[in-house]
Amino acid sequence: xxxASFLRRWQFSIRELLMLTAIVALLLTIWRLxxxxxxxxxxxxxxFDPMKEIQAVGEELGxxxxxxxxxxxxxxxxxxxxxxxxxGLQVPADAEPALLLGALQSKILQRLVEAECELTGDGGTxxxxxxxxxxxxxxxxxxxxVDSYLQDGEFNACVLIHEFLDH
Numbered sequence: 001x002x003x004a005s006f007l008r009r010w011q012f013s014i015r016e017l018l019m020l021t022a023i024v025a026l027l028l029t030i031w032r033l034x035x036x037x038x039x040x041x042x043x044x045x046x047x048f049d050p051m052k053e054i055q056a057v058g059e060e061l062g063x064x065x066x067x068x069x070x071x072x073x074x075x076x077x078x079x080x081x082x083x084x085x086x087x088g089l090q091v092p093a094d095a096e097p098a099l100l101l102g103a104l105q106s107k108i109l110q111r112l113v114e115a116e117c118e119l120t121g122d123g124g125t126x127x128x129x130x131x132x133x134x135x136x137x138x139x140x141x142x143x144x145x146v147d148s149y150l151q152d153g154e155f156n157a158c159v160l161i162h163e164f165l166d167h
Contacts, residue, residue, distance in 0.1 A: 041163050042137040044115035050085040050159040053111070057103040058155075063091045083161040088154045097150045098128065104157065105131050108144055117142065141166045 012020075091100070105126070112119070117135040126132075130147040142163040149156050 040140065042115055042117055042135075042140055042142060044112055044117050044135070044137075044142065045083065045161055045163050047115065048083075048108075048111055048161065050157070051087050053107050054087050054089055054104060054155075054157055057100060057107055058089045058091065061099060061103060063089065063095065082163075083159075085159045086156065087159075088156045091150070091153060091155045093153050095150065095153075095155065097148060097155060100155050101128075101131065101146070101148055104146060104148075105133075108133060108146070112144075136166070139166050140164070 112133070112135050115137070117137045120134045120136045120141070129149060130145070132143060132145040135142045140163050142161065145160045147158045
């Protein structure tokens with residue numbers, strides 16, 4: 001008899017289980033909202049200007065006044081640590097995309113160091129068309145991904161910066 005009363009004490013109705021599930025879901029939602037609202041992007045996220053940096057790389061390599069104005073555009077959601085940007089730079093037909101990409105990667109590495117971010121792991125990946133860099137500052141982890149191509153005398157770069165909190 002003692003065993004039967006013990007089991008009866010731990011039986012729950014469907015209504016009680018649903019209420020418990022709803023309470024847990026509400027607490028998880030509140031926790032996530034508070035967590036997202038505490039996100040602080042790095043100095044790199046707020047200060048890095050891809051258009052300015054790509055233009056500076058072009059000038060350093062001597063691609064100033066080569067025709068066309070280039071152009072760019074981007075979007076930003078700094079509250080969630082995401083910025084995307086695409087930019088085209090007019091270059092001579094014999095331009096080496098690898099040189100442009102290498103110079104841009106060096107420029108981004110320099111800006112990460114200036115923002116007191118440190119590279120994590122192996123520092124990222126690199127290919128003929130682009131590269132990615134993973135960095136950290138405090139509890140924030142970031143990724144810079146650059147994809148590029150050369151078409152009709154224009155060097156095109158798409159830059160994605162994504163930062164998030166490490167839990």
